[in-house]
Amino acid sequence: MIIEIEKLHLFYTEFHALKDVNLSIPEKSVTAFIGPSGCGKSTLLRTLNRMNDTIPGVRIEGKVELQGKDIYSSELEVEYLRKRVGMVFQQPNPFPKSIYDNVAYGPRLHGVGKKSELDAIVEKSLRSASLWNEVKDVLKKSAWSLSGGQQQRLCIARALAIEPEILLMDESTSALDPISTTKIEELTRELCRNYTIVMVTHNMHQAARISDRTVFFLNGEVVESADTQMLFSNPVDQRTEDYISGRFG
Numbered sequence: 315m316i317i318e319i320e321k322l323h324l325f326y327t328e329f330h331a332l333k334d335v336n337l338s339i340p341e342k343s344v345t346a347f348i349g350p351s352g353c354g355k356s357t358l359l360r361t362l363n364r365m366n367d368t369i370p371g372v373r374i375e376g377k378v379e380l381q382g383k384d385i386y387s388s389e390l391e392v393e394y395l396r397k398r399v400g401m402v403f404q405q406p407n408p409f410p411k412s413i414y415d416n417v418a419y420g421p422r423l424h425g426v427g428k429k430s431e432l433d434a435i436v437e438k439s440l441r442s443a444s445l446w447n448e449v450k451d452v453l454k455k456s457a458w459s460l461s462g463g464q465q466q467r468l469c470i471a472r473a474l475a476i477e478p479e480i481l482l483m484d485e486s487t488s489a490l491d492p493i494s495t496t497k498i499e500e501l502t503r504e505l506c507r508n509y510t511i512v513m514v515t516h517n518m519h520q521a522a523r524i525s526d527r528t529v530f531f532l533n534g535e536v537v538e539s540a541d542t543q544m545l546f547s548n549p550v551d552q553r554t555e556d557y558i559s560g561r562f563g
């Protein structure tokens with residue numbers, strides 16, 4: 315298991331948003347978080363790269379271990395953590411820079427200065443994000459000239475450029491059209507050969523299509539976590555059954 319979450323509680327000031335979460339996330343696979351709006355999926359995703367740290371009033375109890383190391387320990391540098399755990403958001407958010415500079419941004423920040431090295435990283439990352447063939451002749455063009463789906467794949471390339479081990483995807487297809495969504499779903503299956511992917515999705519069918527494991531949340535608690543096929547065909551908890559059969563949410 316690459317991530318182990320133990321007895322995790324998270325409070326937004328007084329509000330108890332995550333309650334006693336215990337969860338293991340296997341390496342090089344896709345784990346999907348599902349559940350009704352407000353059940354804590356994004357909050358849990360954000361604990362994995364400490365994005366909640368920036369929100370005032372957040373208090374965390376319990377443990378999140380990445381390869382056996384507590385990511386909330388004072389010895390661990392957040393910058394180092396974010397290099398290992400990349401993130402892609404709901405809305406594509408490329409920088410107002412060229413396609414090339416978006417992908418080169420992270421490596422430059424981490425000290426890569428040589429043009430030939432940067433060129434190689436940019437090409438490799440864009441290839442991994444299935445975008446290279448579409449943009450290889452227009453690398454100098456603004457990232458904002460791309461379509462929404464291409465921008466989202468550019469954001470994936472930007473995240474991959476710093477060679478993370480884990481990629482967090484927070485409803486990364488919900489702002490996209492069906493064709494772009496399919497492309498990102500196919501890409502997710504490709505990427506999980508080399509990366510661990512944890513995704514939040516509103517769309518149960520998407521979880522069923524592309525994840526290896528699914529975690530069902532309700533009111534800040536993990537109700538059920540299982541192999542995706544098992545969870546959708548044979549849920550153990552009645553609340554999971556009710557949710558996946560569309561009785562609520």
Ligand SMILES: Nc1ncnc2c1ncn2[C@@H]1O[C@H](COP(=O)(O)OP(=O)(O)OP(=O)(O)O)[C@@H](O)[C@H]1O
Binds near residue numbers: 349351353
């Ligand atoms: N910054 C914040 N301050 C206070 N409360 C928050 C904050 N962010 C989220 N919450 C609350 O925590 C709970 C969980 O929110 P979260 O966004 O994690 O849910 P979610 O399952 O991802 O929902 P959705 O599917 O609608 O995005 C909600 O009740 C939400 O209102």
